[in-house]
Amino acid sequence: MQKLLVILGPTASGKSTLAVELAKKLNGLHAQACEVISADSRQVYKGLDIGTGKITQKEMDGVVHHMLDVENPKNRFDITKYQKLAKQKIEEILSRGHLPIICGGTGFYISSIVNNLSFPPVPPNKKLREKLSKYSTETLFEKLEKLDPVRASSIDSKNKIRLIRALEIIQSIGKVPQNSNTECLSFDTLQIGIETSPEKLKENINKRLISRIKVGMIEEAEKLHNPPTGKGLSWKRMEELGLEYRYLAYYLQKKITKEEMITKLQTEIWHYAKRQMTWFKKDKRIKWFKIEEKDDIILLCKRAIS
């Protein structure tokens, strides 16, 4: 079975740097070279660079990266697009005789590859979503209970987004299919998790935020909203992108001060990191290492790919 390496961890844990280092160390071992596939739901967008902490050409240091800048931020990217594109990239990498390294913090995206998730073939129906979003969560849940009691029994009854999605599937194919991930996995995967103490992680988050501002994150957001040519991102869309872009949008609209933006972002990014950890903790296959334990990581990877 084809080998696949995954580097994951919460935001600001040092994944990207590690992935490059690892790629270089592993080059030439049972693979001519390694190529990195990003698994980040925001770095897929063009122009979201500083705010997402997208790796620069220089930092890539010659290691090929994929799944960055593959979508216009005006459009909504989603997991099926990710899965399709990423799988394609993996195939290409393998056909070159190279080793794919998935690196990122979007657990759901990683899972779509690693667990070979299959999604119901129902594309988003914008009109229906708009219509349904006018109803209250209670009403939506009642509808779902009537149409698909099985899905209703397990769904998060207060989560509007999920309720609407479930109803969307029902409208198209009658029922929400049970998840069927029993089919065999496509890859022989080693998942490496970077674990960081809460104190260290908070420190990293705060430092990184300040330095992002220094290197022009605010200007980046301004430019996204108001580019030199053409129409920019609406504030609404920018807020939807979350974290940095959301609070940057608030700040640029003068809804909050710069100080409020910074303090708020520090806690919001921390909350995000915790949510990521909640997700990752469930997967017992992940091997956890501290970022300092590079040699152990390299050793384990070498053994895994040989």
Added chain:
RNA sequence: GCGCCGGUCGGAUAGCGGCUAUUCCAGGAGACUGUAAAUCUCCGGCCUUCGGGCAUCGUUGGUUCGAGUCCAACCCGGCGCA
């Protein structure tokens, strides 16, 4: 020193004398199959056999069947006047 205002969870805040002391934030735990940096849920004084039990609104007294709420004194903070 006098006058006024205020003291309720880590912070902020609600609370006509009556039922289970409210909400927000921070903090903690968790969910997640086409928005996932999104979205959503739970916990939150102590004890618990998970049914509940015992507390608690600066302190001490008092009024009252009943006090976070009324009264008095004291303590603390803010403002004003000296």
